[in-house]
Amino acid sequence: KSAEELAEMRAAIRVSEAALEATILQVRLGMTEREVEGLLIGELFRAGAQELAFQPIVAAGGNSAQSHAKARADYRIKAGDALLFDFGGAINGYKADITRTFFVGDVSAEDRAFYEAVLAANETGRKIVRAGITAHDVDDAVLSALEASPYARFMRHKTGHGLGLEVHEDPYIMRGNGTKLAAGMVFTIEPGLYENDRIGVRIEDDVVVTAEGCEVLTSFPRQLRVIGG
Numbered sequence: 001k002s003a004e005e006l007a008e009m010r011a012a013i014r015v016s017e018a019a020l021e022a023t024i025l026q027v028r029l030g031m032t033e034r035e036v037e038g039l040l041i042g043e044l045f046r047a048g049a050q051e052l053a054f055q056p057i058v059a060a061g062g063n064s065a066q067s068h069a070k071a072r073a074d075y076r077i078k079a080g081d082a083l084l085f086d087f088g089g090a091i092n093g094y095k096a097d098i099t100r101t102f103f104v105g106d107v108s109a110e111d112r113a114f115y116e117a118v119l120a121a122n123e124t125g126r127k128i129v130r131a132g133i134t135a136h137d138v139d140d141a142v143l144s145a146l147e148a149s150p151y152a153r154f155m156r157h158k159t160g161h162g163l164g165l166e167v168h169e170d171p172y173i174m175r176g177n178g179t180k181l182a183a184g185m186v187f188t189i190e191p192g193l194y195e196n197d198r199i200g201v202r203i204e205d206d207v208v209v210t211a212e213g214c215e216v217l218t219s220f221p222r223q224l225r226v227i228g229g
Contacts, residue, residue, distance in 0.1 A: 049089025056087035064200035079105035099204030160188035
């Protein structure tokens with residue numbers, strides 16, 4: 001991506017992160033996923049998004065473990081539920097793609113450990129990226145971190161994908177992809193763990209490769225956060 005393209009992507013990410021913060025401040029126990037989704041979409045446009053990068057995923061409890069969850073109008077968020085947001089706004093066609101997972105009201109020690117395993121894998125990915133290594137190298141490092149955790153059986157997908165005018169484009173960050181990373185490439189790092197019908201956690205950042213490493217374009221905090229109540 002050129003400097004001009006990166007400026008558009010930074011703007012899309014900035015409005016998306018502002019919208020997420022505004023949304024989670026309004027989340028309360030008993031809301032439906034559909035209500036929270038409506039808040040998020042409204043806040044995206046209020047923050048300055050020109051369009052949605054894609055239909056957001058807003059998923060609580062067991063629905064957060066679904067790969068392509070749709071917001072439900074008939075499920076009310078309960079204490080201890082994970083609440084996953086996968087979303088982005090777009091500016092002049094350039095997309096943001098961000099995922100953060102929160103807990104509503106409370107979080108158990110078990111779920112905290114589950115979350116921390118995903119966070120450690122995300123950190124591994126952000127630290128290893130640099131020009132000259134391959135997409136395989138990044139995915140292998142991130143997945144190896146998850147495989148070394150007690151939750152390896154809950155892995156489901158590769159580390160990430162290219163991002164720009166398209167939400168999914170080259171390079172795909174996956175084992176077996178020998179594409180060498182070059183300065184200016186933008187892609188996601190989005191490890192996740194998913195226990196069917198109980199909990200899903202994904203932490204997704206957008207990064208651009210530099211000669212020395214990478215710049216993480218997303219800045220929304222990653223530490224576990226309990227919201228609502």
